[in-house]
Every structure is written in C-alpha cells, then in structure tokens.
Amino acid sequence: MANNKFLIGVYNDEDTILHAVSDVRGGGVNIHEVYTPYAIHGMDQALGYKRASMGVAAFLFGITGTALAFLLTFWTLGFDWPMNIGGKNFIPFPTNIPIVFELTVLLASYGMAFTFFVMEGLGPTTKPVIFDQRITDDKFVMAIDLSKNKDSEKNITEILSKSGAVEVNVKEV
Amino acid sequence: MQVVSPIREKLVTGGKTYHNVTEDICKQVEGEPTKEWKIAFGVALLVFAYGGYWVGRTWWQGLGVWGLNKTVGWAWDITNFVWWVGIGHAGTLISAILLLFRQKWRTSINRAAEAMTIFAVLCAGSFIFFHMGRPWLAYWALPIPNTFGSLWVNFNSPLVWDVFAISTYLSVSVLFWYIGLIPDLATIRDRATGIRKTIYGALSFGWTGGARAWARYEDVSLILAGLSTPLVLSVHTIVSFDFATSVIPGWHTTIFPPYFVAGAIFSGFAMVQNLMLITRVVFKMEDYITIEHISLMNKVITITGSIVGVAYITEFFIAAYSGVQYESYAFINRATGPLWWSYAMMMTCNVLSPQIFWFKALRENIVVSFVIAVVVNIGMWFERFVIIVTSLHRDYLPSSWTYFTPRMGDIGDYLFTFGLFFTCFLLFAKFLPVINMAEVKAVLKTSSEDKK
Numbered sequence: 001m002a003n004n005k006f007l008i009g010v011y012n013d014e015d016t017i018l019h020a021v022s023d024v025r026g027g028g029v030n031i032h033e034v035y036t037p038y039a040i041h042g043m044d045q046a047l048g049y050k051r052a053s054m055g056v057a058a059f060l061f062g063i064t065g066t067a068l069a070f071l072l073t074f075w076t077l078g079f080d081w082p083m084n085i086g087g088k089n090f091i092p093f094p095t096n097i098p099i100v101f102e103l104t105v106l107l108a109s110y111g112m113a114f115t116f117f118v119m120e121g122l123g124p125t126t127k128p129v130i131f132d133q134r135i136t137d138d139k140f141v142m143a144i145d146l147s148k149n150k151d152s153e154k155n156i157t158e159i160l161s162k163s164g165a166v167e168v169n170v171k172e173v
Numbered sequence: 174m175q176v177v178s179p180i181r182e183k184l185v186t187g188g189k190t191y192h193n194v195t196e197d198i199c200k201q202v203e204g205e206p207t208k209e210w211k212i213a214f215g216v217a218l219l220v221f222a223y224g225g226y227w228v229g230r231t232w233w234q235g236l237g238v239w240g241l242n243k244t245v246g247w248a249w250d251i252t253n254f255v256w257w258v259g260i261g262h263a264g265t266l267i268s269a270i271l272l273l274f275r276q277k278w279r280t281s282i283n284r285a286a287e288a289m290t291i292f293a294v295l296c297a298g299s300f301i302f303f304h305m306g307r308p309w310l311a312y313w314a315l316p317i318p319n320t321f322g323s324l325w326v327n328f329n330s331p332l333v334w335d336v337f338a339i340s341t342y343l344s345v346s347v348l349f350w351y352i353g354l355i356p357d358l359a360t361i362r363d364r365a366t367g368i369r370k371t372i373y374g375a376l377s378f379g380w381t382g383g384a385r386a387w388a389r390y391e392d393v394s395l396i397l398a399g400l401s402t403p404l405v406l407s408v409h410t411i412v413s414f415d416f417a418t419s420v421i422p423g424w425h426t427t428i429f430p431p432y433f434v435a436g437a438i439f440s441g442f443a444m445v446q447n448l449m450l451i452t453r454v455v456f457k458m459e460d461y462i463t464i465e466h467i468s469l470m471n472k473v474i475t476i477t478g479s480i481v482g483v484a485y486i487t488e489f490f491i492a493a494y495s496g497v498q499y500e501s502y503a504f505i506n507r508a509t510g511p512l513w514w515s516y517a518m519m520m521t522c523n524v525l526s527p528q529i530f531w532f533k534a535l536r537e538n539i540v541v542s543f544v545i546a547v548v549v550n551i552g553m554w555f556e557r558f559v560i561i562v563t564s565l566h567r568d569y570l571p572s573s574w575t576y577f578t579p580r581m582g583d584i585g586d587y588l589f590t591f592g593l594f595f596t597c598f599l600l601f602a603k604f605l606p607v608i609n610m611a612e613v614k615a616v617l618k619t620s621s622e623d624k625k
Contacts, residue, residue, distance in 0.1 A: 014618075033383045033384060033385065034383070034384040035381055035382045035383055035384070036382055036384065036387065037191060037356075037360075037382060037610075037611060037614055038356070038387075038611040038612065038614045038615040039387040039388070039390065039391045039611070039615060040384075040387070040615075041391075043384045043387070043388070044384055044385070044387075044388035047384055047385075049384070049385055049388060051388075052385075052388040052389040052391070052392040053392070054389055054392040054393050054396055055392070055396055058396050058400070072316060073328045076316065076318075076325040076328070077325065077327075077328055077329075080318075080325065081318075081324055081325055083324075083325075083327065085327060085329050088329070092329060095328065095329040096328055098334040098337065098338065098407065098411055098414075099328055099333075099334060099337050101403075101407055102334075102337040102338055102341040102404075102407070103337070103341070105341060105345060105400050105401075105403070105404045105407075106341045106344060106345065108400055109344075109345045109348055109349075109397055109400050109401075110344070110345075110348060112393060112396060112397070113348055113352060113393065113397075116389055116390070116393045117378065119389065120385075120386045120389065121379070122355070122378040122379055122380065122386075123378055123379065124375040124376070124378060125375070125379075126378060126379025127379060128359075128379040128380065128381045129381065130363065130381060131381075133363045133364075134363075135363075135381070135382050136195075136356065136359045136360040136362075136363045136380075136382060137191065137192060137195045137360060137363065137364070138190065138191030138192040138195065138614075
C-alpha cells in the first residue's frame with residue numbers, strides 16, 4: 001500500500017457506524033475496512049464479509065491430534081515395546097481416552113490460534129497500519145481507499161459526514 | 174397487547190464513557206507503582222525467597238524434610254497440588270463456561286481470573302517437581318523412549334494422564350488469556366511512547382481492530398471457550414483419577430470426578446472473590462466490580478458448596494451401603510478417628526459457612542464475602558487433606574498405624590507457592606490491564622438507545 005490516499009471517517013458510537021456502513025455501501029462506496037475498539041456484532045454482515053469459520057481449522061487440527069494420540073499410544077504400548085500391565089490387553093482402548101482427548105484439545109486450540117494469526121498477519125514483528133490512534137480507545141473508524149473508488153473525494157466526504165461521522169480526515173499510507 | 178421487557182441493570186456503574194474505561198484501567202499500567210503495591214510485592218518476594226530456601230533443601234536433602242512416614246507416603250505435597258489445581262479452575266469457568274452461557278457480568282473479572290488460573294496451575298505444577306526429588310529427571314514423565322532402550326511411559330497410568338492434562342490445561346489457558354489480552358495491549362501501545370511503545374507493540378501482535386479481524390477473533394474466542402469447557406472438566410476428573418483408580422478404601426470411589434470438579438469450582442470462586450475484592454479496593458474499581466458481581470459470585474459459592482456437601486454425605490452412605498468393612502471403617506475413622514478435627518474443619522468451612530449467603534444482606538456485604546471466601550479455601554484445603562491423609566494413616570495392618578505431623582519442609586514448600594503466586598499476580602496487576610477493556614466497552618450500553 002505505497003502512498004495510497006485514504007479517507008478516514010471517525011464515528012462516536014457503535015450504532016451510528018453500523019448504520020453508516022449500510023448507508024455508505026448503499027451510496028456505492030467501497031469500504032477498505034472498519035476499525036473499532038471492540039467487536040461489534042453484525043459488522044461483518046453489514047460489510048458483506050463471509051462468516052468467519054475458524055471452526056474448520058479447529059476441527060482439522062483437532063482430528064490430527066486425535067489421530068496422532070491414537071498412533072502414539074497404540075504404537076508405543078502395542079507394538080514398539082508391548083508392556084504387560086496386569087495381564088490386560090496390549091492396546092487398551094478406554095485407558096487411552098484421556099491422552100487422546102487432551103492432545104485433541106491441545107492441537108485444536110493451538111492450530112486454530114496460529115491459523116488466526118497467520119490469516120490476520122498478526123505477530124510480534126507485525127508493523128500495523130494505524131489510521132487513527134483513538135481506534136483502540138473510543139473511536140469507531142471507517143477507512144476508504146480513494147484509489148479503489150471512482151467517486152470524487154468531495155462526494156465521499158459528504159456521504160461520510162451525512163452518515164454521522166464527526167470527523168473526516170485524509171491519511172496517506 | 175404490548176409487552177415491554179425490562180432493560181437489564183447496568184453492569185458497569187458510574188456512567189462511564191468508553192474513554193473513561195480506557196483511562197481507569199490503563200492508569201494502573203502506566204503510572205508509577207503505588208506504595209501498597211511495592212509493600213505487597215516486597216512481602217511476596219520475601220515469602221518466595223524463604224520458600225525457595227526450603228525447596229532447595231527439599232532437593233538437596235530429599236523428601237526426608239517432609240513429615241511423611243512409612244504409612245503416610247502422600248500428604249501435603251499432593252494436598253497442595255490438588256488445592257492449587259482446583260483454585261485454577263475458576264478462571265476457565267468464568268472465561269469459558271460463562272462465555273458459552275452468555276453471562277455478560279463475567280467481562281469485568283475474567284482477565285484477573287484467567288491470570289489467577291495460570292499462576293495457580295504453575296503453583297500446582299511446582300509440587301510435582303518438589304515431589305520428584307530429582308527434578309532434572311522430570312522429562313522421564315514425557316513420552317520419549319528412554320536412553321536404555323525403547324521403553325515408553327505407561328499410558329495406562331493416571332499419573333501420566335495427569336502430565337498430559339495439566340500441561341495441556343496450562344498451555345490452553347495461556348493461549349486463551351493471551352488472545353484476550355491482544356486488543357488491550359494494542360490500547361496501551363497506542364497510548365505509550367518510547368521503549369514502552371516498542372514492547373507493547375510487539376506484545377500486541379500488530380492488532381488494529383479491523384472488522385474482519387474482530388469477526389475471526391470472536392469466532393476463535395467462542396471455539397476456545399467450547400474447547401476449554403470440557404478441558405477444565407477433564408483436568409480435575411483426571412486429578413481425581415489419581416485416587417479413584419487406586420485400591421485404597423476412601424479413595425477408590427466413583428463419585429470422585431464430579432465431586433472434585435464441583436469442589437474445584439467452589440474453591441476457585443472463593444479465591445477469585447478474594448483477589449477481586451482486593452483489586453476492587455486497591456485499584457478503586459468499584460464501578461467495574463460491583464456489588465452485583467460479588468453477590469453473583471457468592472451464589473455460585475453457595476451452590477457448589479452445597480454440591481460438595483451432598484457429595485460428602487453420599488460418600489458416607491455408599492461406604493455403609495457397600496458392606497465392605499474396610500470401606501466403612503475408612504469413613505468412620507475419617508469422622509471420629511484421631512484426625513476428626515480436620516474432618517470437622519472441612520464440614521464447617523465448606524458445607525455450613527457458605528449457607529449464610531442465603532441472606533441477601535450478607536451476600537452483599539464485602540467484609541463477610543471476603544472472610545467466607547478465605548474460610549472456604551481453608552475448608553477446601555482440609556478436604557484434600559482429609560481424603561488423602563485419613564485414608565492412609567490407618568492402613569490394613571494396625572501395627573503400622575500412625576499419625577501425620579507436618580515438618581518445616583512441608584510448610585516451607587507450601588509457602589514457596591504462595592510467594593510464587595502473589596509475585597506473579599502482582600506483576601500481572603502492574604504491567605497488564607487487570608480488566609478486559611475491550612469486553613467491558615462492549616457491555617457498557619444496555620440498550621442501543623444510549624449514546625456514549
């Protein structure tokens with residue numbers, strides 16, 4: 001994003017910006033992203049994003065954990081070094097359940113979290129593009145990439161102000 | 174006919190704006206440490222150091238510094254281990270189970286409760302290392318083939334399950350806690366300058382608060398809550414298996430898993446109540462941690478205390494009903510034997526004391542809540558002591574019957590974990606936001622007609 005010009009609409013309230021998103025999109029303006037201090041339910045639908053489906057990652061990693069845990073317990077106690085414990089089966093299914101469960105949960109949670117970090121490009125060395133310092137405090141911000149909109153800067157500014165923005169700033173990133 | 178449903182009571186009082194929330198909570202992180210904090214931290218470090226001396230002696234001299242004898246081979250070490258693990262459970266309960274139940278009041282207390290979970294599990298884990306005697310061989314508990322061949326750990330053993338359960342629980346709790354911290358660390362980053370900006374910048378992972386990120390973040394939190402809920406139940410279930418799968422009368426009872434989990438929630442909520450009340454006063458958080466929070470916590474304490482009480486009585490009934498004389502004797506000895514006083518402590522502290530919370534005035538009284546929370550934690554320590562020691566000290570051979578008396582090694586190692594716990598907790602309270610700002614902001618408004 002070298003030297004792209006952004007219009008930054010700043011709002012004071014979650015409901016105002018939620019309605020503003022529909023108004024602005026209705027006006028044919030392409031929204032780059034909306035930044036808020038906390039999660040606003042319904043914002044992703046209003047912006048037309050696909051439903052977040054982190055559960056798929058959790059399931060895939062979880063099932064991998066299950067498989068690995070079965071493999072580990074069955075192979076070690078059943079084949080690599082069969083251990084006779086109280087004359088019981090070499091592959092005792094029920095007693096392996098706790099291990100299988102724990103590894104499933106461990107891989108599912110960490111796998112999902114890392115998927116999330118990778119998808120969002122989050123990490124200790126990430127240099128974020130911050131459109132407004134007050135986003136993490138009390139302002140709700142709509143960023144509009146001018147290069148992706150045919151409409152003129154003046155028209156979009158007007159649409160933003162009309163939708164309830166208290167400030168409209170220009171920022172180059 | 175038109176029905177107007179009542180609007181819920183506000184969760185945060187004092188007419189706070191979003192900016193007020195940021196200010197109130199960041200103030201603790203950004204300002205100089207207060208005098209109270211410095212004194213508390215100094216005391217915690219002293220206890221930590223004194224306990225550290227005893228841990229050193231435990232490893233240098235061996236477990237002989239403890240009061241164990243040939244009949245009672247397990248006493249304070251496992252008691253303290255189970256006690257700390259139990260305390261840890263409340264954090265996950267508040268952050269995960271109450272999230273699934275959409276209990277919005279949890280937002281003011283979940284951060285501190287989760288931090289408490291992590292530190293309590295660390296304390297619990299340290300008893301495993303004390304008990305090993307040779308902590309440098311701790312990796313023997315891990316499933317790696319040993320150097321003498323390819324002999325593996327015994328996956329049928331509840332102690333190996335414990336290794337998996339506790340380490341998974343610690344890892345997942347840290348992850349859940351950290352993901353919850355990311356947006357708040359970004360808030361601190363955006364207010365900070367200089368080196369602090371660099372540190373909090375790295376810690377906040379470059380969070381910007383974009384809508385797509387928030388949508389996925391919410392999804393991740395919900396699924397983590399869904400995964401942590403069975404996890405937390407499994408952890409104390411597996412801890413109870415350490416006893417329940419044994420052949421010792423008084424230990425091998427099938428009631429243990431649910432009974433241990435209820436007890437864990439009970440003692441954990443009591444500990445959260447204590448820490449919450451201290452935080453409320455020291456950090457002046459009266460608008461965030463309200464009387465309503467205290468009252469709700471007390472209700473959970475009363476319910477879980479009563480569940481535990483029912484479990485105690487059920488154990489007695491089953492021991493009598495089983496017709497096994499060893500089993501019956503274990504329980505008669507528990508209540509009337511030489512350690513009757515610990516049984517009496519357990520019954521009074523755990524079953525009777527929380528019943529006073531049926532009175533609204535007492536439930537909403539801060540001093541009473543604090544005292545009862547301490548009493549409950551003493552009672553829960555005695556519960557584990559009663560289960561462990563009274564079942565062991567009179568075994569099958571009357572000539573080897575003994576009594577258990579703790580020695581300085583037991584006390585010193587226990588003090589070590591207190592030092593560790595409070596040192597960690599005070600560092601957390603100073604350098605990280607004690608209340609989840611993003612989540613509190615989300616529940617500030619009870620109706621979309623309010624404007625902030």
